Amino acid sequence: MSRHRRGRVITVVTLILGVLCCTVVLYGCSGSGEPVDATAGETASQTVFGSEHTGASQITDISQAAHATASTRPQQTVATSTERFTRENWAELLADSEAHIGARAEIVGRLLESPRRRDDGVSFQMYADPKNYDWNTSVSFPDPFVEVEIDDFVRxxxxxxxxxxxxxxxxxxxxxxxxxxxxxEVVDVMAAASPAVRTAQVGQSLEQHGIAVTVDRVEFALDETRVFVEAANGSGxxxxxxxxxxxEATQDGTVYPAQFHWDYYPxxxxxxxxxxxxxxxVVFPPMDATLSVEILLQARSEDYDLLLEPFVFEVAGD
Known part of the structure; x- marks a missing residue:
């Protein structure tokens, strides 16, 4: 092929490539002339928690700043219902949450995972029934610096x-x-406890060989009986x-063994x-709040010459 003809072919090919490039650029623009965001569809498909939550792959960790453990921010979703859900009727909300969109809610739960933080807020999952590891709830909050961590109890x-x-x-x-x-708001475990039907103030201390055990009070709730115990070791x-x-707790001839909820109550x-x-x-099964109860607690010493008898406390009825 002659040098002249090769030059013409190269020129034609160059023109074709130029046209194709222009077409690609025009096709990749929006109607306003701005480039299309190729990730926009992906972002939309990952939005699952309300209007502000985003998929976990897009969450950016933010270093913690000093911040109060209780935070209040302007309401993000306007309440459109006069309904209000608390622990007493939370099961109704769980049965059909979609039917109660816009209702107000107030609950104490426990974080079951580390919070996910973004520039515009934080989200976390918690058990709204922490004692039974139930009522899984997802919470979004427009403050990335609120001091909440896994296992915290929060209102x-x-x-x-x-x-x-x-x-x-x-x-x-x-x-x-x-x-x-x-x-x-970060709270303690007692904020999540079932309310006491009656609280018996005991304030009794018993001592053996320098080891003192005190029962401060007993709370009778519908689902459990809570005995608040203190101990001091004055021995060597x-x-x-x-x-x-x-x-053990004995009431009206019935013996109730202690129930331990590991990693829950102190x-x-x-x-x-x-x-x-x-x-x-120390937690026991529910008992009659109106009747007296006998509580038996035990301790021991590494000095095997010290024999400790059970510490027995009498709690009067109502």
Whole structure:
């Protein structure tokens, strides 16, 4: 092929390539002339928690700043219902959260995972029934710096946004209630406890060989009986309270064994060195709040020459 003809072919090819490039650029623009965001569809498909939550793959960790453990922010979702859900009627909300969108909600729960933080807020899942590891609830809050962490007990006030289907860590299908919160406040475990029908103030201390055990009070609730116990070791040897797992309560001829909720209520230290004190809650099944009850607690000492009898407390009826 002659040099002249090769030049013409190269020129034609160059023109064709130029036209194709222009076509691609024009096709990749929106009607306003702005380039199309190729990730826009992906972002939309990952929006699952209300109007602000985004898929976990897009969540950016933000370093914590010093912040109060109780935070209040302007309400994100406007309440459109006069309904209000609390622990007393939360089961009704779980049965059909979509039917109660816009209702107000107030509940104390426990974070079951680390919070997911973004520039515009934080989201986390919690058990709204933490004692029974139930009532899975997802909470969004427009403050990425609120100080909440996994296992924290939190009081949440907000608006119902509906529900989401998903799977738990065991691969089981679950329905999660969605709450857009305007209040998130870290509280202690007692804020999640069932209310006491009666509280018996005891304030009695018993001592053996320098080891003192005190029952401060007894709370009778519909689902459990809580005994608040303190212990002090004034002896020269380490005291052991392993036998608190064998604590007993006797009421009207019926013996109730202690129930232990590991990693829930604060517990008396199993080993107590000399000169130290400890406090915790011993839990029993529900009992009649109007009747008297006898509570038997046990302790031991590493000094095997010290024999400790059971510490027996009498709680008067109402």
């Amino acid at each position: 949440v006030v907000g608006t119902v946004e509906g529900a989401m289907e998903g799977e738990n860590e065991f691969g089981e299908s679950i329905t999660v209630t969605l709450i857009s919160a305007d209040v998130v 040897s380490t005291a052991g309270f392993y036998d608190l797992v064998n604590a 517990a008396v230290s199993w080993e107590l060195p000399p000169g130290e004190t400890t406090a915790g809650i």
